[in-house]
Amino acid sequence: MCFKPVTGGPLLLLRNGFGGAHVAGSLANWAAPVYQADAGMIVFGGLMFAAPRADLYANTLAYEITPLVKATGFREYDARWLFGPDINLLGIQALGLGLGTYIHELGQSRIVVGHDFRAYSLSIKQALTLGLLSAGCEVLDIGLALSPMAYFAQFDLDAPCVAMVTASHNENGWTGVKMGAQRPLTFGPDEMGRLKAIVLSGAFEERPGGRLVRIDGVMERYIADVASRVALTRPLKVVAACGNGTAGAFAPEGLRRMGVAEVIEMDCDLDWTFPKYNPNPEDHVMLQAMAEAVRRSGADLALGFDGDGDRCGVVDDEGEEIFADKIGLMLARDLAPLNRGAKFVVDVKSTGLYATDPILAANGCTTLYWKTGHSYIKRKSAEIGALAGFEKSGHFFLGGTMGRGYDCGLTAAAAILGMLDRNPGKRLSDLKKALPTAWTSLTMSPHCADETKYGVVEAVVKAYQALADAGGEILGRKIVEVVTVNGVRVALADGSWVLVRASSNKPEIVVVVESTRSEEDMRALFRQEVKPRLARHPEVGAYNQEI
Numbered sequence: 082m083c084f085k086p087v088t089g090g091p092l093l094l095l096r097n098g099f100g101g102a103h104v105a106g107s108l109a110n111w112a113a114p115v116y117q118a119d120a121g122m123i124v125f126g127g128l129m130f131a132a133p134r135a136d137l138y139a140n141t142l143a144y145e146i147t148p149l150v151k152a153t154g155f156r157e158y159d160a161r162w163l164f165g166p167d168i169n170l171l172g173i174q175a176l177g178l179g180l181g182t183y184i185h186e187l188g189q190s191r192i193v194v195g196h197d198f199r200a201y202s203l204s205i206k207q208a209l210t211l212g213l214l215s216a217g218c219e220v221l222d223i224g225l226a227l228s229p230m231a232y233f234a235q236f237d238l239d240a241p242c243v244a245m246v247t248a249s250h251n252e253n254g255w256t257g258v259k260m261g262a263q264r265p266l267t268f269g270p271d272e273m274g275r276l277k278a279i280v281l282s283g284a285f286e287e288r289p290g291g292r293l294v295r296i297d298g299v300m301e302r303y304i305a306d307v308a309s310r311v312a313l314t315r316p317l318k319v320v321a322a323c324g325n326g327t328a329g330a331f332a333p334e335g336l337r338r339m340g341v342a343e344v345i346e347m348d349c350d351l352d353w354t355f356p357k358y359n360p361n362p363e364d365h366v367m368l369q370a371m372a373e374a375v376r377r378s379g380a381d382l383a384l385g386f387d388g389d390g391d392r393c394g395v396v397d398d399e400g401e402e403i404f405a406d407k408i409g410l411m412l413a414r415d416l417a418p419l420n421r422g423a424k425f426v427v428d429v430k431s432t433g434l435y436a437t438d439p440i441l442a443a444n445g446c447t448t449l450y451w452k453t454g455h456s457y458i459k460r461k462s463a464e465i466g467a468l469a470g471f472e473k474s475g476h477f478f479l480g481g482t483m484g485r486g487y488d489c490g491l492t493a494a495a496a497i498l499g500m501l502d503r504n505p506g507k508r509l510s511d512l513k514k515a516l517p518t519a520w521t522s523l524t525m526s527p528h529c530a531d532e533t534k535y536g537v538v539e540a541v542v543k544a545y546q547a548l549a550d551a552g553g554e555i556l557g558r559k560i561v562e563v564v565t566v567n568g569v570r571v572a573l574a575d576g577s578w579v580l581v582r583a584s585s586n587k588p589e590i591v592v593v594v595e596s597t598r599s600e601e602d603m604r605a606l607f608r609q610e611v612k613p614r615l616a617r618h619p620e621v622g623a624y625n626q627e628i
């Protein structure tokens with residue numbers, strides 16, 4: 082393609098040169114030259130897209146003509162902003178251009194895009210797409226989607242990259258983008274750091290060759306794919322809870338296609354105002370509503386899906402919630418005899434029962450405790466070839482014949498239903514009661530300033546490491562493992578453990594303890610061990626709650 086200046090023509094022309102960083106006060110840049118190419122191509126002017134600013138306010142000239150991107154939106158492995166005050170549409174376009182620039186650095190250009198059900202998500206995806214096109218990407222738009230449907234499309238359409246516009250279960254007003262460039266993974270801290278640097282410094286590289294393709298039929302193929310993971314023979318009655326989020330358009334059909342005899346739809350009408358509660362199956366409001374639905378209907382279980390369908394929450398036939406670490410343990414015990422020597426990955430907030438479980442041990446299965454966060458568990462599971470990874474907030478990463486390793490609420494549902502099918506005489510609550518008992522504390526968070534919390538945690542890590550190296554004990558039990566991937570998780574000989582880490586988003590330290598002995602022992606692990614240890618640091622303040 083050759084570029085030559087023109088004065089007009091029936092082309093798709095986008096002028097995009099905002100020039101220097103301070104746009105307000107001069108519109109001279111709008112006279113930048115434009116260039117003509119073949120019909121259907123998108124062509125940009127000679128001036129580079131400006132680096133975004135962070136100090137703009139809506140309803141001003143500068144906001145209307147300058148990209149706004151606040152740095153705080155780039156998190157460890159997620160990107161989330163309040164749409165309007167934190168990022169504007171030009172900022173989203175800058176993000177797309179930065180992402181396109183980055184994936185070219187990685188030797189890629191083909192990318193799937195999708196969006197969740199919110200008032201503004203479609204326009205955000207379109208702004209993002211403009212940026213990707215100007216970076217020379219081939220953009221495959223799959224339309225309204227769940228995050229796992231976009232991950233599925235990477236395989237279905239053989240596209241290495243993905244950008245899914247979603248704020249998951251967050252309040253209306255939030256937006257975000259889940260991104261990846263290596264199936265089945267999403268960006269981790271390194272990739273997010275590089276993208277942030279490109280976007281905030283305006284180190285964009287515009288390229289010719291951008292192409293937009295609208296793809297139909299991915300939703301049908303995604304549902305067929307998740308449904309193919311199980312074919313139920315046992316008649317089950319299942320509550321499908323979607324909290325009026327995007328999953329409402331996918332989950333009931335997916336469950337029916339798996340062979341669920343009766344799907345009881347609960348809040349499956351899409352409503353971006355989330356009239357009842359946010360679609361977050363980790364939150365007790367949604368869990369309580371699911372429990373009530375089970376009791377009312379006599380269902381075998383309730384499955385709750387979060388706003389973008391990458392998490393699954395579970396309530397059993399007695400109306401009790403079972404968090405993902407325990408459901409994961411139930412799955413692992415069920416799968417172990419069929420997959421001898423299998424590896425599992427769980428996050429450090431998860432129950433210690435994996436380490437001591439007799440069924441897992443008898444089948445030569447091992448479990449790695451790894452860093453909390455969906456991106457970390459997904460990556461580690463892929464790296465060590467785990468059969469499954471479980472993240473306590475409800476992300477399941479299923480491999481082997483069960484899935485492709487990305488987090489998908491419906492794939493998790495298929496695995497859980499498959500487990501019930503393999504145990505026809507047992508209810509979900511029976512399988513839960515067959516687990517060895519453990520008493521796990523609430524998450525307790527003493528205040529500690531952001532500037533000092535990492536130092537305090539580092540000192541605690543060192544002290545526990547030294548205690549373990551010296552063959553030390555905690556409340557009469559030998560330390561068997563000190564995991565330091567995320568703060569410190571100290572595992573004891575009887576499977577009990579204590580966890581101390583810095584909160585990733587609040588001025589707090591996070592403490593969790595678990596006892597395999599008794600509730601009283603759980604309290605002792607906190608009151609006689611962790612609390613006095615933290616009290617030695619004057620920087621540590623009052624707890625939000627204690628056991």
Ligand SMILES: [Zn+2]
Pocket residue numbers: 249250387388389390391392
């Ligand atoms: Zn989600």
